[in-house]
Amino acid sequence: MQNSFMLGVSVGESFAEYILLDGSNTVAAKRAYLSRENLKNSLQQFLSTHKDKGIAKAFVSLRISDKLMDYKLSGAVAHVTTEGFENWLELRGCSGSALTSSELHFSVRERVLASGQILHPLDDQEIEGIAAKILLMNIKKVCLHFLHANINPAHEKQALELFKAKGIEVYIPEKTENQDEVTRWRKNALNATVSGLFQDLKKDLLEGMKDAVSEASVFFVGAEGEIFQDETHKCVGSLFGSYSALGLQYQKSQMDVLHLGLEDFVLISPNSWSNTWESPWGKVEIKSVQIRPLKIQPTMGLKLNSFKHFDFSNSIEGWEPGPMSIGRGQKPTLIDLWTENAKLTKTEGLQDRTVAAGIQKFKTALLTLVKSSYDRNLEISTVIKEMQSLGMQKIVMESLLHRQNKKIKVTGPLAELFANGFKKDSNATIDDQDFAEARAVVAVGMKAKV
Template structure:
């Protein structure tokens, strides 16, 4: 028999979250420990050992561990990758600085762009040239390639990224460079754009390949330490990794392309919101994920998260598209909409309250953690407003220091603003809520959605604290708050299928597309995907084909699901998606294909959220003063674990669990449903 327990682990900027699932009866056991930034695997190992010991589970009874991490994103943002070299076609070494020549702020004379990960002296050119269709115009100069590889080796690089012009159409030159590198520098990590991003777009393709090479040795060492630690802890089951598109792959597969894990943690949260929404009968969901460092939003339509092939990291302007390093990787589409619980609040030179983007993270953490932090954070403000209980944070495992929070808020916020500490704390709380609601509304508008019709699913430790006020500002009338919202991303890892997406660039007019050659290419991609999924020990259950298409002459493409490989069906699918996005189609313009994506998925795990019965119904713990309507009022306090199915609660109320607290203002009601969700009706 298979080992009965599965573990999901998510490393966040402040906390590392864990969920232990007993597959025999559906019981879930949650854990939360402070992240150890300088050795992220340590928090994972400590959390796993503690969770198993707490619930009397033997390590050999763990079937596998599924993991998501911010390590890749943090290494790029903080520039903690390895010294990397770049090889490209002669005449193209400066593409990474020229970019697309678009300005993310037209009117800023001092506009900055992120510095390239590879300085110019380590970007070397090789004489060779391919044509757009993959034909060879200039053969590869192998002597020059060897010389360039040796030069980078002597300069001390630990990784090399290779991106040749039009290599997506013909990888022959890049693969020959890989053979030469194996002879000249076998100890240096090598990444080929034709393996990682076989698509058009030289700038984005090169940027993605460089980013992958930059973090690959760092991630490989981390993965080796984590796997060794799990073996020492007695867990013999495999380690799986969550990808940024919501799929799960074996550790060995993820180690080749770590850049595809850049959004793995948030992707787990969206997977959780998908399952939670479906259980509550809400297929259209706005996932609101507010953790310790950031807040993110994602739209789920008809039970399916929106996905994209474009992402940015290390933005100079945190909320401005185009100000970061572009990555061409499959991701669950989400946007950063605001601050997290650990984000630092301050008063700027104009006397306005600003929150973030910097975070107190877990070291030293918010002032109220008592770990040396002195800056006021969102968590400190929520504590002063009575939304958090100092003695029951993390189920009582951590006592919050109210005096330290009040001192930080008084000195850094209240005095400059001329307000009391509580008034200053509410100014921060309201500033954060307003900013997040505005950003989420704009995101929905850009996606041609009416956000009022969505159901809000708040996750993350701080999500339920702020969710009702965010929903009110968005005009959303219904909210579904899951059990264990504070560890939802880790739960989402357990809900995601084993899956992998493969991409191929193919620029061709639809009218002249060689359908037989296309079928052969897609069959090969499917076979490769099936093999990757099989490495995780499961059989493929779903094959999904998507095409990137555009009208001839356009610079951007639209992705559409393709059911049949005939021209009429392909064009109809493209124009249906184009009409949804832009409200019209150009029926007289020819259509061209830009690329194809095949996603191979294993069976979706069947998680019954209502498998474990609710509590006895004796959930009321007492009352606490909380700030509503410009004053402190007496709010009832409930223990969520003791709620009985069907029980209803009216605000003002505070519903506590180990990982988070749901704040119910006056005029709202919450009902505990059969799936252990709290369904909130917002007045």
């Protein structure tokens, strides 16, 4: 049996896409709703029906929710910095979120000048004392953030060996051309914070694939379209793996990509690159193709504006609990507006998800808003049609205003649903194949160097 099949897996916050490809031909595909289906089991079930297919390689993109990246959920990490620079992680653009507890901030009296000259040597006893304290607090991870360590890493290496000797996992900033210590340190801190969660998800994925793919043949896709397996410093970059892959496919075609996914709407400009991510914790050093989330999103709430007219709110409800029409949501969202549209209800991953009680609850919520609106005589059907039109106009207009290439490819599970909005745009083409993220992950992974 010849191993010629490729597996693509794109894991988002609420949905996961699996695709089995024979060359460019789709053998099978599935989208799992992770609030209702287990990641490991759903992947295992998908692959079990194709045991006769010899899978040569599997390529994975893994996106972790910002909420789960909070240290309170992902696990605390200690931070050791040069004395006087303890608060640098909270500088410049930070929204107020912290990357660790203030009790786990430590500093040492060491100093390396910008020239690389050592001004104040690092004392082993200071590191030994910090190691003893964090072990007593049952902390097993530490980030080292020493000033100018990218120029002269002598103290960084010294502390690294001392902490490792105590059984403590050590994270140091990746060596890059970037001279901005804050963005480099912040990336290191996030990598340390999410590494445990990343490894847990990786374990589930590998267990789900173990009967079909060898572990040595499983690769993760990073923000620059590169592939990796065990590099912990690439955990945060992998959050952008599927989006970068979507764009990089069309880089030579001079074409932007508008991805209309179930979780989010993003405009990707593959011929432009960004070196930082504006995260909830401030700027983070991440190189990726330019990714612009649209102002309007699939689970954006509906509301009355200050003029008592129907409009979209600034809140994103997400898929947990999800839109009202699938039964658990408490607020009406954009995607609820299409809840009785066959194109939506037939979308892979949403079949049989809508419930009659949820649809009625959504309409009741709209009726309540109508009674408080400027025009209390509006019909529910009229509100739905007008808001559908407004939503589509916003998507089309924003993609037109911010695209950097003349041509644009519209992809994603909701591409067909909004296709009519792009009929007058001669430079827009609709991707008629679903599972764009998983397909792109395979396409880019195949081109990357191992």
